Amino acid sequence: MAHTCIHWFRKGLRLHDNPALMAALRDCKEIYPVFILDPYLHNNTCVGINRWRFLIGALKDLDCSLKKLNSRLFVLRGKPEDVFPKLFNEWKITKLTYEYDSEPYSLSRDKRVTTLAKEHDVEVIYKISHTLYDIERIIEENNGKAPLTYNRMQALLKTLGPPKRPISAPTMEHMEDVKTPYSENHEKKYGIPTLDELGQDATALGEEMFPGGEQEALRRLDEHMTRTGWICSFEKPQTSPNSLSPSTTVLSPYVTFGCLSARTFWWRLTEVYQGRKHSDPPVSLHGQLLWREFFYTASLGIPNFNKMEGNPVCTQVDWDTNPEYLAAWREARTGFPFIDAIMTQLRQEGWIHHLARHAVACFLTRGDLWINWEEGQKVFEELLLDGDWALNAGNWQWLSASTFFHQFFRVYSPVAFGKKTDKNGDYIKKYLPLLKKFPAQYIYEPWKAPPSIQQAAGCIVGKDYPRPIVEHEVISKKNIQKMKLAYAKRPKSTAESPSKKQGVKRKAPSVVDMLKKKSKVK
DNA sequence: TTTACGTTGTACTT
DNA sequence: AAGTACAACGTAAA
Numbered sequence: 001m002a003h004t005c006i007h008w009f010r011k012g013l014r015l016h017d018n019p020a021l022m023a024a025l026r027d028c029k030e031i032y033p034v035f036i037l038d039p040y041l042h043n044n045t046c047v048g049i050n051r052w053r054f055l056i057g058a059l060k061d062l063d064c065s066l067k068k069l070n071s072r073l074f075v076l077r078g079k080p081e082d083v084f085p086k087l088f089n090e091w092k093i094t095k096l097t098y099e100y101d102s103e104p105y106s107l108s109r110d111k112r113v114t115t116l117a118k119e120h121d122v123e124v125i126y127k128i129s130h131t132l133y134d135i136e137r138i139i140e141e142n143n144g145k146a147p148l149t150y151n152r153m154q155a156l157l158k159t160l161g162p163p164k165r166p167i168s169a170p171t172m173e174h175m176e177d178v179k180t181p182y183s184e185n186h187e188k189k190y191g192i193p194t195l196d197e198l199g200q201d202a203t204a205l206g207e208e209m210f211p212g213g214e215q216e217a218l219r220r221l222d223e224h225m226t227r228t229g230w231i232c233s234f235e236k237p238q239t240s241p242n243s244l245s246p247s248t249t250v251l252s253p254y255v256t257f258g259c260l261s262a263r264t265f266w267w268r269l270t271e272v273y274q275g276r277k278h279s280d281p282p283v284s285l286h287g288q289l290l291w292r293e294f295f296y297t298a299s300l301g302i303p304n305f306n307k308m309e310g311n312p313v314c315t316q317v318d319w320d321t322n323p324e325y326l327a328a329w330r331e332a333r334t335g336f337p338f339i340d341a342i343m344t345q346l347r348q349e350g351w352i353h354h355l356a357r358h359a360v361a362c363f364l365t366r367g368d369l370w371i372n373w374e375e376g377q378k379v380f381e382e383l384l385l386d387g388d389w390a391l392n393a394g395n396w397q398w399l400s401a402s403t404f405f406h407q408f409f410r411v412y413s414p415v416a417f418g419k420k421t422d423k424n425g426d427y428i429k430k431y432l433p434l435l436k437k438f439p440a441q442y443i444y445e446p447w448k449a450p451p452s453i454q455q456a457a458g459c460i461v462g463k464d465y466p467r468p469i470v471e472h473e474v475i476s477k478k479n480i481q482k483m484k485l486a487y488a489k490r491p492k493s494t495a496e497s498p499s500k501k502q503g504v505k506r507k508a509p510s511v512v513d514m515l516k517k518k519s520k521v522k
Numbered sequence: 523t524t525t526a527c528g529t530t531g532t533a534c535t536t
Numbered sequence: 537a538a539g540t541a542c543a544a545c546g547t548a549a550a
Contacts (some may be wrong), residue, residue, distance in 0.1 A: 149528075149547060237530035282529040291529080355530060362531095406545040410531040417531080480543085487545065525550075536539075 002029035002177070003095040003123075006087060008080075009035045009073070010106070011130055012099035013058040014214040015065050017166035017261035019127035024097040025174045030181060032091055033066055035059060037077045037193060040105065048382040049200045050350035054212035058257050059192045061213025069170060071180035074190040081112050088120040091181075095123045099130055099258070102300045103389045132163035132262050132289060135297045146301025148313065148404065150282050153294045166264040206348045210253050210385055217254035224249050225268050232278040234285050241355035242338075242418050242427035249285070250351055252386035255292070262289055295394030298404075306393040307374060313403040317486045319365070319372035326371055328469050329364050330379050332432075335461075335468035338418040338444055339363050341431040348431070350385035355417075361399035362412040366483055368470050373400035401483060408483040411476045415444045434459050 007024040013035075015021065024031055047055075063073040076083050087093060096117050098110070110126070117124045128134050138156050139146055147153045183189070195202040210216075225231065239247040254260035269285050272278075281287030304310040308317070328334050332343035342356045352360075357380075363369060364376045373396040380396070381387045394404070401408035418427070425443030429436040435446060437457035442449035447461045447468055454460050461467055 151528080152548070235529080239530090241530090284529095287529070358530070401545080403546095405528080406547085407528080407531085408545065409543055410545095412530095413532065416533080484543095484545085490546095523550100525548105527547090527549100528545100532542085534540085534542105536537100 002027050004028075004030040004032075004091060004093050005095040005097060006032045006034050006084075006091070006093055008096060008098040009033060009062065010098065011101060011256075012258035013062050013212075014217070014259050014261065015062075015169035016214065016218070017129055017264050018099070018169070019129050019167060020097040020099045020125065022167060022170060022174070023125045023127060024095065025170055025178055028095075028178045030091070031071060031178050032074055032087070032093070032180065033062075033071060034074045034076060034087070035062075036080050036083055037075065038080055038109075040079065040109075042198075046378070046381050048347075048350070049195065049202075049205060050383065051385055051387065052195060052198055052200055053205065053208065054210065054253060054257065054350070054385050056192060056195070057208075057212030057216075058214070058259050059212075061215050061259075063192060065169075065214065066180075069172060069175045071175070071178075072182045072186055072190075073192070074182075074186075075192050076190065077193075080109055081116060084113055084116055085120065088117070088122055093120070093122050095125065097125045097127075100126045100128045101130060102135060102296060104305075129261060129263070130258060131296050132266055132293050133157065133160060135293070135300050138293075138297045139301045144301075146298045147294070148298070150291070150294055153290065153297070154281060157290070157293075162270075163263050163266050165267055166261050209349050210250060210351060212253070212257065212259065214254075214259045217251065217260035220249070220251060220254070221260060221265065221268060224251070225272055228272050228276065231269065231272045231285060232276050235279050235283040236288060236354065237283060239353070239355075240421040241353040241359065242341075242422040243353075244426060244430060246351070247353065253351065256386045256388045262292065265289060292388075292391060296390045298394055299390035306377065306389065308372065308402065311403075314397055315402045315486055315490055317366075317372075317400075317402065317483070320370045322369065322371060325369045325469060326364075326375055328466070329360070329369060329371070329376075333466045334363070334414075334470075335447065335466040336363070336414040336444075336472075337425070337428045337432055337435055337446060337465075339414050341428045344431040346380075346383050350383060352384075357395065358399055359412050359414065359417050361396060363414055365396075365400035366408055366479055367411045367476055368414070368472055368479070370475075370479055370482070373397065373402060406487075408487070409480050411480065413476075414472055419444060432465075434465055 005024040005028050007021050012018060059073060059075065066073050101110070114124045137160065141156045141159060142152070147156060251260055251265065255262055255265065266286065266289055278284065281290050299305045302311065302313055308314050329339070329343065332340040332347070334340055339360055342352050342360050346352045361373070361376055364371050365373050377392055377396045380392050398404045424440045428443055435443060435457070437459065438446050438449060439453065442453065446454070446459070446465060449457070449461070459465050
């Protein structure tokens, strides 16, 4: 007997490489494509206006693509646990399909919805298509633990082989015997929300740099894939955090919302690499997708992954509570132009380069302000178009040297780091036009400019632009010592003889270093 | 137990 | 552009 199905879109806002949607269309007479505005996920505190705009764009594009298949998108409002029982009854549903999502809230929500579905005699089918791999399998392969290093991750993936190939989007042939019953007043009942309905002030919006949606995602993917030389020589650490236009693909928002399948991206890259010399993970574009996989795996295998407390791999640090510092960082008024420019770009455009994220994250946490990484995590979640639960938590732990990365003595300078790729400070001038008349010599540290130069620039530090809120050279050294202390308090998994051999070990590394350098000749 | 290594530090020297 | 000191961590493999 043919089914009456709901396909539930959450992430995975696309038709291509959507195995759960294809499962819905098998033996199907009626399909209801559904998206639910869940007050838990979509409240105003964790979703900024740029992310709302991206989501609305993605939903519009989805509805547009579904129309071409004689179907429509049904947008509902409310808790999924409340919405589904009504839909099951009203539409006489027999099958529910969705894409697997490993976020803790999603897992608990989907469990509750599955229970409700069973009570209504609704068959539930879910498929894995948000990540390259079944990340539970990766954890199994590592004896039940998430790998904590990229190397280990790569070794595990080697045993699993390459990711599955993506599947095509449904066509009219798949829809031959399938209908979507929608009425004249569909827009009124199930329409896509406007910014206004969501309580957002649309007049506050800037130019839309990255419009949401699957069609836009695939168009951008195609465009990038034509740049074969660039793709093959791509090395993430060599790309610039402060170029005036993005030095990377910025496909991340599309992958985050599932407008673009990670597997589609992966295999398109494989095609470009084919028969050509190319860079490799971790720095290559394949490598970037594997980093995503790495953090997804960690987020599933490590409890309380988005918190310090109760997180077994996270170094417990006595971060300060300092609302003034936090507000200065969030609102781009730290007095360090490089930091403030990045935070301005983040708020305006919803995207900043990965290394720019490093600079501001290090500054907020272990580098300068000594504020808990969870505070930064919240701000990024609100403002980043590619704000992803797992990647955001993982990268904040990385940058704060809480786990994954442990060389806490390597601190980014809020002055020096940006100069490497933008000596003139053009990036700063773009996002902080107030400072645009400062000569290059002072653009990264305007407080050092003599009064006459400040006057000539039309910007007096301490009046028009803030003085630096901390003295980086001093505070970063203090903070390194505080990190050392926090590390010393870490519970040791193996019993070790502590201080005995330390005096000897001090000298040894220099010999090791010398040997290392000899072998590093390229 | 020891060793190698870690996507993306800074500041100074050669 | 490449090398080196700085002060020095944990993980995973050997």
